[in-house]
Amino acid sequence: MKIRTPFHFDETPLRQSRVGFRGLVSRFGGGREIIRTFAMVFQVFNIMVETNKNLKDFNTFSIDCIAREYAEFKSAEDFDMVQELYARRGGLRILGGGSNTVFTEEVFDGCVLRVCNRGIEVLEENEDFVVLRVAAGEVWREFVRWCCEKMYCGLENLAAIYGTVGATPVQNIGAYGVQVADYIERVECFNMATGEMRSVNARDCEFDYRYSRWKKGNGNELIYSVVFRLRKHFVPQTGYAAVARMLEGKEVKDLTPLAMCDMITNLRNSKLPDVTVLGNAGSFFKNPTVSEEVFERLKAEDENLVSFKENKGVKLSAAYLIERCGFKGKRFGNVGMHAKQALVLVNYGGATGKEIVAFAKQVIETVYDKYGVRLEIEAHIV
Ligand code: EPU
Numbered sequence: 435m436k437i438r439t440p441f442h443f444d445e446t447p448l449r450q451s452r453v454g455f456r457g458l459v460s461r462f463g464g465g466r467e468i469i470r471t472f473a474m475v476f477q478v479f480n481i482m483v484e485t486n487k488n489l490k491d492f493n494t495f496s497i498d499c500i501a502r503e504y505a506e507f508k509s510a511e512d513f514d515m516v517q518e519l520y521a522r523r524g525g526l527r528i529l530g531g532g533s534n535t536v537f538t539e540e541v542f543d544g545c546v547l548r549v550c551n552r553g554i555e556v557l558e559e560n561e562d563f564v565v566l567r568v569a570a571g572e573v574w575r576e577f578v579r580w581c582c583e584k585m586y587c588g589l590e591n592l593a594a595i596y597g598t599v600g601a602t603p604v605q606n607i608g609a610y611g612v613q614v615a616d617y618i619e620r621v622e623c624f625n626m627a628t629g630e631m632r633s634v635n636a637r638d639c640e641f642d643y644r645y646s647r648w649k650k651g652n653g654n655e656l657i658y659s660v661v662f663r664l665r666k667h668f669v670p671q672t673g674y675a676a677v678a679r680m681l682e683g684k685e686v687k688d689l690t691p692l693a694m695c696d697m698i699t700n701l702r703n704s705k706l707p708d709v710t711v712l713g714n715a716g717s718f719f720k721n722p723t724v725s726e727e728v729f730e731r732l733k734a735e736d737e738n739l740v741s742f743k744e745n746k747g748v749k750l751s752a753a754y755l756i757e758r759c760g761f762k763g764k765r766f767g768n769v770g771m772h773a774k775q776a777l778v779l780v781n782y783g784g785a786t787g788k789e790i791v792a793f794a795k796q797v798i799e800t801v802y803d804k805y806g807v808r809l810e811i812e813a814h815i816v
Contacts, residue, residue, distance in 0.1 A: 483519070483545070492548060493532035494596055496713040497787050501527075503545035507571070507656070510551075513624055516656065519545055520626035527816065528656060530601035531573070534715050535814045538787035542816065549600050549656070554580075557661065564664050565619060570600025570657045574607075582691035586664040588617045590694040591671050594702045596709060596716065600657040604648040605812065606641045610698060611674035615641035619663045623655040631658070643749075644720050644812055670694055676701060705775045713781035714772070718794060719752045719809040732805060752801075752809055753777040759800045769793045791815060 487504035490496055503523070507516055520526050523545045529535065530549055551571040558565040564586050568577060574597050578589045591610040592602075601607075602614045603621050618641075621634045632655070640647040648655065670689050672678050680697055681689075707714050721742075724732070729748040733739050736758070740751035756762065756776040763773030768785035770793075772778040779794060798809045 487546070489529075489532070489537060489542070489546065492529060492546075493535050493537060494709040494713060495536060495715055495781050495785070495787075495790065496709075497537050497781070497785070497790070499537035499539065499542055499787065501542045501544070501546040504548070505545065506548045506550045508550050508552075510658075513629065516547065516624070516626055517629050519547065520654075526626065526656075530570070530598035531596055533596035533709070534601065534605060534812070535816055536715065536787045536790055537816050538791055539816075540786075547656070549598060551658070562666055564666060566662045566664065567622070567659050568599045568662065569659050570598060572599040573597075574599050574602055579692075579695055581664060582695040585666060585668065585691060587666065587668045587691050588612075588664045589614075589662075590691050591674070591677065591698055593695040594699040599660055603639060603641075603646050603657065603660060605644045606646050608644065609702075610677050611671055613641075613643075615639070615646075617662050617664060619661045621657055622659045622661065624658045625654045626656055627654040643723075706778060707772055707774075707780055712772075713783075713785070714778050715813045717752075717777045717812055718779035719756070719777060719797075720812045721749050721752045722807050722809055723747045723749045724807060728807070732807075750807065755801045755805055755807065755809070756797060759797070759804055761797055761800070766793055766796075771797070787815075 482505070484504045485502065487501045489499045489501055489504070493499070503519075505515070505519060516526070526545050526547045527542065528549060529546050549571045551569040553569040554572065554577070555567040556564060557567050566581075566586070574592075575594050577599055578593045578595075581587070581589055582593075589612070591612040592607060592614060595602075595607055595609060597607070603618055606613050606615045608614065615636065618636050618639070620636060621639060623632050623634060624630075625632060634647070638647070648657065668689070668691050670681075670686055672681055672686065677698075680701055706716065723744055723746060725747050729739075729741060729750075732750075733741070738754075740754040742749045742751075753762075753776040756771055761771040762776035764770055765782060767789065768782050769789055770780055770782060772780050779790060779797075781790065794811055798811075802808050
């Protein structure tokens with residue numbers, strides 16, 4: 435279904451977006467083009483295009499990368515501007531919280547569009563459910579906490595994950611037995627090539643383990659908002675071993691979504707490095723799925739192999755494989771695998787994207803040589 439009218443968010447954003455003068459439009463053509471460009475300048479006055487912008491503060495690895503052009507998308511009023519930019523550059527690199535992106539070049543020779551729109555709208559509410567439309571630029575961890583405070587339930591186990599709301603469907607984020615796709619009703623997109631709005635129902639999002647239709651590349655689609663259906667009765671999701679351990683000795687019936695959110699936050703903080711201290715992108719690799727046959731062979735060689743039975747085969751813990759290859763807690767120049775979670779590649783300071791990718795390849799090769807299993811990078815390499 436195509437929707438032409440842009441949505442407007444009624445509720446106050448979780449935090450006010452920063453608005454301001456952001457530099458000058460970089461290029462002016464000649465003749466008629468000047469008139470057209472000036473028209474665009476006025477039209478897009480609040481969302482100026484900056485040139486040679488360092489993206490260091492906009493990626494959680496804190497990699498220095500200069501974007502030739504940079505703009506921020508703040509509201510539906512910017513759609514015309516986005517379309518202009520898209521047409522002029524023949525594509526845009528969309529950035530949310532930059533928590534899953536590795537910039538490998540010193541200069542990104544294109545235009546980066548950072549999604550900063552804010553707002554939450556209640557579309558439907560009854561005794562059992564609430565349906566929320568959330569602007570893509572909202573900060574995920576703030577949104578989850580806000581839901582927990584309001585007793586909108588389901589997302590507690592996804593607390594404290596970095597990034598924006600609009601980025602969550604892209605790789606179908608997941609943690610502690612929950613994946614965001616379980617709560618997404620639809621994803622609303624702006625087609626940057628045609629200017630049309632499109633609502634993609636969950637069943638058409640191609641959700642899978644850390645995967646969706648947008649994971650192959652955004653194409654023309656800018657995720658504008660995500661619609662969630664959340665329960666109003668709290669049922670803690672305690673199936674994951676680490677969560678069950680955390681709740682041992684506690685009365686589950688007394689648990690609130692907010693208490694769960696805090697516990698998950700503490701659990702994550704105890705294992706995963708704070709991006710403001712050690713740059714990282716969460717899990718750098720996906721957990722690989724192998725056939726029963728391969729699993730049996732590996733298990734015969736290593737009885738401690740960490741694995742999880744799946745419909746399609748057996749999922750192995752990439753962290754375990756990486757740890758067994760001796761990478762856990764080891765530093766190699768500016769990079770290394772985290773001491774408390776071997777799946778997390780960290781930047782000890784000053785690492786370039788190229789160093790990160792070269793090290794990741796070394797990890798992949800070593801694991802492959804030892805186990806015959808090829809790890810796949812989860813992060814986006816740009
Ligand atoms: N393990 C090790 N060594 C380690 C870490 C883990 O052997 O260094 C083993 C342990 O046996 C542990 C098992 O692996 O019990 C699973 O570990 P964990 O619960 O940490 O989960 P994971 O599979 O390593 C996934 C997600 C994480 C998410 C956690 C918790 C992926 C790629 N990663 O990690 O997501 O937080 O589960 O649910 O699926 C992220 O995507 O950025 C992320 C952090």
